[in-house]
Amino acid sequence: MANGQIETDITMPSRFGRILAVITVAIAAYGLVVTVADSGLEGLLVSSWPFVFVSYLAFAVFWQPSVTVSDGGVTLRNVLRTIHLPWPSIQRIDTKFALTLFTDYGHFAAWAAPAPTRYSVGQTDKSDLTRLPESTYFAGTIRPGDNPASDSGQAALVVRMRWEALRDAGHLDSARLEKERPDIQWHLVTIAALVVLGAAAVFSAVH
Incomplete structure (x- = not known):
């Protein structure tokens, strides 16, 4: 940014x-x-x-492996396959074990964005947890995997910022998916x- x-x-x-x-x-x-x-x-x-x-x-x-955020959606490049998920398909972003996108097609985890270990959570700087996207918080708290200093937290932060910007601008309202299945490249x-x-x-x- x-x-x-x-x-x-x-x-x-x-x-x-x-x-x-x-x-x-x-x-x-x-x-x-x-x-x-x-x-x-x-x-x-x-x-x-x-x-x-x-x-x-x-x-x-x-x-x-990597996570790519673009105008068209989120692309998860995992070990054996690459999955492209368009923005209208994404319903929820989770980081319990790794960055995981819950979509109309099912849920998909990002190999490149695992959640942090207990040790790294213990080393969290509270300043890292301020000004996170609104969708990060659940009942006023966040998961350890949402720590932006971690791989999962960094990726989730970028995905949520773009997703919320599109949502707030109305681009996801009544959006229709062009395909019944996500694009997957083995x-x-x-x-x-x-x-x-x-x-x-x-x-x-x-x-």
Whole structure:
């Protein structure tokens, strides 16, 4: 947000997830270096596959997922599929376990926006909980997952601000859904890569 204006598209990856991805890849790279030092380059082709698989798995699970808020709705890029939910379909935004959108199509959770742990909740700065969107509060309280310092709270804050702005402007009044089902795109390349690399890693481990 800049100068009080809401950006057209805002994409939010998991901040903690990306840290985990970097750490995992670094550990895998170290393991690969140690393996090469022990067995030499001639064994690299066989012994490298478990490290390649772990690195790609970290990329798919921790780095790639995100939540995108746009004029057309909310897009949840999860590990195996991307789901686009138009604004008129969204009925409620929850953060009990992760950012979860309850819609006319059902409810969908965002892999990139998990709720915080008990430890991080204990470290909450009360100033972070002021001036949150009206739909955040339930009976005068908020969930720990609504803390804007967390991945779920940050994503929920942006979604609620845009959703409330559209609602208050009347754009969601009597709005009709154009499709009976949400747009879902399966990540076929990711799925195929995980299967192939996983099989290669298992083959390498037993030989």
